[in-house]
Amino acid sequence: MVSRWHMKYLIKGGHVIDPANKIDGIFDILICDGKIEKIGKDLGIKRDEVIDAKGKIVAPGFVDMHVHLREPGREDEETVYSGTRAAIKGGFTTVACMPNTEPPTDNPAAANTLRAIIKKDAACNVVIVGTITELRQGLKLTEFLRMKEAGVTAFSDDGSSVDDWALLAGALSEAAAQGLVMIEHCEDKKLSAGGVMNAGFMATKMGLKGISGASEYERVQRNIDLARKKLSGIHIAHVSCKESVDLIRKAKRDGVKVTAETAPHYFALTEDCCAAYDTNTKMNPPLRSKEDVEAVKKGLADGTIDTIATDHAPHTDAEKDVEFDSAPFGIIGLETALSLAVTELVDKKVLSWSELIMKMSANPARILRIEKGALSAGSSADIVIIDPDKEYIYKKDSIGSKSKNSPFIDWKLKAKVTHVFMGGKPCLL
Amino acid sequence: MDKKTAWTKKDLLGLEYLSREEIELILYTAASFKEVTTRQIKKVPTLRGKTVVNLFYEPSTRTRTSFELAAKRLSADVINIEIETSSVKKGETLIDTGRNIEALKIDIIVVRHNCSGAPNILSRAVKARVINAGDGWHEHPTQALLDMFTLKSKLGRIEGLNVSIIGDIAHSRVARSNIWGLTKLGAKVTVCAPPVLIPVGIENMGVRVTSDIDEALGDADAINVLRMQFERDGLTAFPSKLEYFKQYGITNDRLKKCKKDIVVMHPGPINRGIEMSSEVADGKNSVILEQVTNGIAVRMAALYLVAYAKEAAK
Numbered sequence: 001m002v003s004r005w006h007m008k009y010l011i012k013g014g015h016v017i018d019p020a021n022k023i024d025g026i027f028d029i030l031i032c033d034g035k036i037e038k039i040g041k042d043l044g045i046k047r048d049e050v051i052d053a054k055g056k057i058v059a060p061g062f063v064d065m066h067v068h069l070r071e072p073g074r075e076d077e078e079t080v081y082s083g084t085r086a087a088i089k090g091g092f093t094t095v096a097c098m099p100n101t102e103p104p105t106d107n108p109a110a111a112n113t114l115r116a117i118i119k120k121d122a123a124c125n126v127v128i129v130g131t132i133t134e135l136r137q138g139l140k141l142t143e144f145l146r147m148k149e150a151g152v153t154a155f156s157d158d159g160s161s162v163d164d165w166a167l168l169a170g171a172l173s174e175a176a177a178q179g180l181v182m183i184e185h186c187e188d189k190k191l192s193a194g195g196v197m198n199a200g201f202m203a204t205k206m207g208l209k210g211i212s213g214a215s216e217y218e219r220v221q222r223n224i225d226l227a228r229k230k231l232s233g234i235h236i237a238h239v240s241c242k243e244s245v246d247l248i249r250k251a252k253r254d255g256v257k258v259t260a261e262t263a264p265h266y267f268a269l270t271e272d273c274c275a276a277y278d279t280n281t282k283m284n285p286p287l288r289s290k291e292d293v294e295a296v297k298k299g300l301a302d303g304t305i306d307t308i309a310t311d312h313a314p315h316t317d318a319e320k321d322v323e324f325d326s327a328p329f330g331i332i333g334l335e336t337a338l339s340l341a342v343t344e345l346v347d348k349k350v351l352s353w354s355e356l357i358m359k360m361s362a363n364p365a366r367i368l369r370i371e372k373g374a375l376s377a378g379s380s381a382d383i384v385i386i387d388p389d390k391e392y393i394y395k396k397d398s399i400g401s402k403s404k405n406s407p408f409i410d411w412k413l414k415a416k417v418t419h420v421f422m423g424g425k426p427c428l429l
Numbered sequence: 430m431d432k433k434t435a436w437t438k439k440d441l442l443g444l445e446y447l448s449r450e451e452i453e454l455i456l457y458t459a460a461s462f463k464e465v466t467t468r469q470i471k472k473v474p475t476l477r478g479k480t481v482v483n484l485f486y487e488p489s490t491r492t493r494t495s496f497e498l499a500a501k502r503l504s505a506d507v508i509n510i511e512i513e514t515s516s517v518k519k520g521e522t523l524i525d526t527g528r529n530i531e532a533l534k535i536d537i538i539v540v541r542h543n544c545s546g547a548p549n550i551l552s553r554a555v556k557a558r559v560i561n562a563g564d565g566w567h568e569h570p571t572q573a574l575l576d577m578f579t580l581k582s583k584l585g586r587i588e589g590l591n592v593s594i595i596g597d598i599a600h601s602r603v604a605r606s607n608i609w610g611l612t613k614l615g616a617k618v619t620v621c622a623p624p625v626l627i628p629v630g631i632e633n634m635g636v637r638v639t640s641d642i643d644e645a646l647g648d649a650d651a652i653n654v655l656r657m658q659f660e661r662d663g664l665t666a667f668p669s670k671l672e673y674f675k676q677y678g679i680t681n682d683r684l685k686k687c688k689k690d691i692v693v694m695h696p697g698p699i700n701r702g703i704e705m706s707s708e709v710a711d712g713k714n715s716v717i718l719e720q721v722t723n724g725i726a727v728r729m730a731a732l733y734l735v736a737y738a739k740e741a742a743k
Contacts, residue, residue, distance in 0.1 A: 201630030205445070207545035207567030207602060210629065277546030321554075322522050323544035325565070 007048040008032045009426065011419075014053025014385060018060055019358035020374035029058060031381040034424030038377060051419060051426075053385055059357045060373050061093025061124075061382035061420065063364040064334065065183075066158070066237060066261060066309035069095070069126070071117060073102025078314035078402045080114075081121040083334070086312075086401035088427045090334040091417040093382035094125040094365070094372045095312075099136070100159040106131040106142050111150035124422055125382070127153040127368055129183065132171050138163050141171055144180055153368055156183035158237060161219050163189075169226050176232035181368055183235045186219035186244070187285070196325055198271040198286040206274065208324060211286050213241035220244045224251040224258055233257035235367055238311050240266045240285035242295035249304040259367045260299070261309040264333055264340040265407070267296050267350075273407065279320045279327035280407040283313070297350045300359065307364040308356075310337045314403030332401045336394060338386065339413035347414070353388070385419035392416055436734040440552045440559040443568035444609035452574070452610055458730035459578050459723070465502065466725055475733055476505035480535040483509045484526070485562070486542045491697055491721070492562050492572070496539045499728035508535070523547055524554040531555045537736060540564070545602075558735040566600050572696050573606030575727040577614065579720045580651055583692050588615035593645040594636075595621045595677060596655030596704055599628040603696045607653055608634045621645030623667055623676070642677050643686070651692035654679055657704050670703050679705040684714060692716055 009031040016027040016039060028043040029036060064087065070078040078086075080097075087095045097114075099105035105114055111128055118126045130152035134140045136159065144155060155171070161184060162168040168184075175182045192215035197203050199210025220236055224247060227234040239245060239262045251258045265283060270290050274281045281287060299305040313330025320327050341360070345351040351359070365373030372382065396409045420427045434450040444452060465473055481500040483493050493509065500507045510530070521529075523542070530538060537558045540548050545565030552559040563569040581587055592611050598604045598620045611618045612635045619637040620627065621644070632638050639645055646652065659670060667673060684691065693705070693714045701707045710717060 199629060201633045204628040204630050205605070205634065207565045207605060277549045318522070321524050321550075323542070323550060324546045325544040 009048065009421070009424070010043060010050045011053050011058055011383065011385065012050050014056045014058035016058045016375065017354050017357050018375040019354050020060070020362040021376060023375065024354050029375065029383065031383075031421060031424050034381060036375055036377055036379055036381045039375060051385070055387070056418065057353065057386040057388050059384050059386065060361040060375050061384050061422065062091045062338070062360040063094040063368070063373050064092045064310050064312070064337070065096040065127075065307060065364040065368055066263070067095040067097055067312045067334065068100070068314065068330070069097040070101065070314055072113070076402075077316055079121065080117050080126065081123070082400070082402040083312070083314070084121070084123040084126060086332070086334045086399070087124050088420050088422065089400045089417065089429055090336070091338050091384040091386065091420060092124060092334060093384070093420065093422050094127060094370070095334075096127040096129050096154060096368060098156060098158040099129050099131045104131050104136055105129070105152070106134050106136070108143065108146045108150035111147050111152050115151045123427065125372065127370060129154045129156050129158070131155065132157045132162055132182065133167065136160050138167065141167065141174075144174055145178060148180070153370065154181035154183055156185065156237065158183065158185045160189070161185050161187050165222065165226070168223070169230060172226050172230040172232035172234065176230050179369070181235065182232065183237050184219070184223050185237050186216050186223060188215045188219055191215035191218070195286070196282060197274050198288045200271060200289055202271045202274060206277070211284070213243055213288065213292070216241055216285050217243035217247060220247050224248070224256055227258055228254070228256045233259065236260040238263050238266070238285060238309070239296065239299070239305060240288050241292045245295045245299035245304055249299065249302070252304060259306045260304065261307045261364075262296050262300065262305050263309060263311045264337045264344075265331065267293055267300070268340045268344050269407065277324045278407060279322065279324055280331055280405050282324060282327050282329055283311070283331055284329035297345065300345065301350050306367060307359050308337060308341055309364065310334050312401070314401055315405045316403055317405070320405050330405070332399070332403055332406050335400060336406065336408045336413065338417065339394075339415050340408070342388065342415035343413065381421050381424035383421040384417055386415055387418050388415050390414070390416040390418075436738050439735065439738055440548070441570055441731050441735055442548050442552060442559065442561050444570050444573055444606045444613070445568065447613070449613045452577075452613055455574055455727065455730050455734060456578050456581065458734060459574070459727045462729040462733070463723065463726035465729070466722070472502050472504060474504045476500065476503035476736055479537065479736055480506045480508065481537045481539060481732060482530050482535050483507065483562070484530065484538050484540045485509070485511045486540075486547070487563070489541055489563070492541065495721070495724040496562060496728050499725050500732055502725065503729055503732060505732070523551055527551045527555045531557045537732060558738070560731055560735060563602055565602065566605070567602050568606045569602040570606050571724070571728050571731055572603050573610045574731070575720055575724040576607055576653060576694055576696070577610050578723045578727050579694065579716050580692060582723070583716060584650060587611065590616045590650045591619070591648045592616045593619040593621055593649040593652045594655065595642070595645055595652055595679070597626045597657055598622045598631060598655070599626045600658065601655050603653070603655060608636055612636070619645050619649070621677070623673070625667055642683070646683060646687050649691055650688060651694060652679065653694045653696070654704050656696065656698065657700055674703055678703065679709050681706065681708050681712070684709060684712075690714070694720055697721070
């Protein structure tokens with residue numbers, strides 16, 4: 001019997017959008033032995049199975065460069081197994097997992113251990129992010145090159161910013177010399193200390209301590225300055241406020257090698273959503289004002305913000321069902337990212353479909369320096385098929401992630417992933 | 430006040446969530462209970478067979494005692510639960526504690542919590558009625574209601590009064606509840622504090638904002654002087670108690686320049702010599718002890734109304 005791996009699949013008549021290869025039209029895609037064999041019109045050759053993609057959008061599998069898979073250490077929240085299956089449901093075929101696990105991925109052995117788990121359990125490609133400093137304490141740099149050998153693709157102390165300027169300057173010098181990808185979580189914890197939501201009238205009204213935009217954008221400014229000085233690239237994680245967008249836009253114009261991501265909740269929700277003290281509206285950085293949301297959208301539209309990353313941050317109901325002050329920051333996002341982006345960005349004419357797909361595939365792949373995010377002949381067949389008009393209610397019991405901490409539960413969403421090919425294999429959704 | 434409004438809310442979480450009519454209904458109901466508290470036998474059978482639990486996560490003598498007496502004067506059974514550490518440290522969450530208490534077949538939970546919004550979260554988790562007895566910096570609705578009740582009994586009205594709230598506005602649930610209540614009832618509210626203690630955007634609540642004590646006192650019919658909590662986080666930016674008293678402390682000298690019958694309120698406990706002098710606290714304009722007395726009637730009204738709420742059809 002022929003194993004599924006060796007079957008040929010024909011994705012027929014879909015609207016293929018592959019920005020990296022400038023493809024945007026009705027085409028067939030032939031998949032063979034896990035790879036894309038050919039893209040063309042009316043590929044009527046002998047094949048094993050046909051997927052009718054008429055009326056659907058066919059795109060490179062999405063790449064999410066900011067995901068918390070929680071393994072090792074918090075397998076009650078998420079695992080490589082569950083998180084990568086949630087990713088597939090959301091159309092992601094590659095995710096980058098952040099190193100703030102317990103213990104953190106801050107040495108080659110930890111990276112090797114994680115790599116073994118990924119090999120055993122992952123349903124999609126997983127890119128390992130290692131820490132910039134040991135234990136993410138901001139005191140001593142990790143062994144970048146040895147970790148790279150152990151399979152680490154990028155570096156970040158996500159959850160914390162590297163406070164020490166000199167230390168980060170050292171890391172960026174190294175990054176420039178060795179071609180490493182550095183991702184910074186921008187937050188001055190002296191400014192944000194004790195804060196639980198955006199500083200502003202809503203926080204005042206609700207009696208909660210605010211987190212100012214300054215705690216974010218002052219670090220964005222510092223990171224831009226260091227990247228400029230060290231001629232290094234730097235990627236800014238989860239941009240949430242207007243000032244950050246403006247700083248990054250200007251830095252890009254000046255030729256600084258800065259890239260940036262935002263998360264769906266920063267363009268889909270505002271601080272007003274916190275009004276009922278729902279802890280699924282508590283994230284870091286916090287939901288900001290309407291002006292910030294508009295600035296983030298503008299940043300996406302004009303290319304200031306390169307990619308949409310979910311910052312998928314699973315927490316159990318038990319952790320979240322507490323007082324707003326006591327709840328952990330973060331929400332899951334893998335399974336809602338596409339729908340929110342279509343509703344808030346494509347339908348509202350912020351981005352075209354092609355631009356959106358670029359920001360969810362080719363751009364993050366380019367930033368991570370991985371060969372993903374394109375439908376090139378001969379490349380691994382990581383493909384997502386989307387019904388762009390399909391409306392559905394996002395129900396709690398439909399969530400694939402182990403944790404259910406989403407503010408979008410029971411929302412009516414639009415655009416649904418109908419098929420995912422991962423390395424040429426159709427995945428069950 | 431007319432009594433055409435029917436009370437339909439399961440909970441009393443804050444004055445932000447109430448209409449003018451609902452606030453007036455509580456004050457109207459409190460007036461009739463006030464009469465009960467002046468009788469020889471200060472007890473009515475209104476809540477006989479009902480159980481009220483005072484669930485206090487923060488130390489409070491005054492509010493807890495007031496709620497306890499209010500419940501007892503309505504013939505309810507009262508249980509006091511004081512939890513000193515936060516739920517997270519204790520290992521049982523607020524919701525679990527609430528559900529366990531509810532499993533004891535009680536009717537009303539009066540909750541005081543150091544986290545803003547805790548009563549909102551609790552109220553969604555239990556069918557029992559929830560009354561907020563003060564949450565973080567958010568709201569202290571019964572305190573504001575008793576302040577308004579006292580004001581109305583002193584000055585005959587709330588509409589059109591100039592009321593100044595003076596002190597640590599940023600960290601005050603009393604300030605927020607008073608602002609919601611007073612503005613809904615048509616008073617003109619001024620908040621006065623050192624700039625560092627004025628929270629972002631407070632003017633959006635419909636108040637005049639100033640850091641000039643003379644401006645706050647100038648046209649005031651009443652002032653509500655807040656307790657300064659120098660031990661609380663966020664006050665590091667203000668130099669000292671003496672500096673505060675010099676700039677904002679209410680003294681007889683300052684009162685002399687005010688309207689003659691200005692009503693001086695304070696939610697207690699007073700820091701004598703910090704936010705007001707002893708002469709003012711004990712002086713003829715002070716209604717501080719009347720506030721305490723009125724607190725019982727107002728809390729009787731709150732307990733009664735939520736206990737018999739006719740929930741609006743959903």
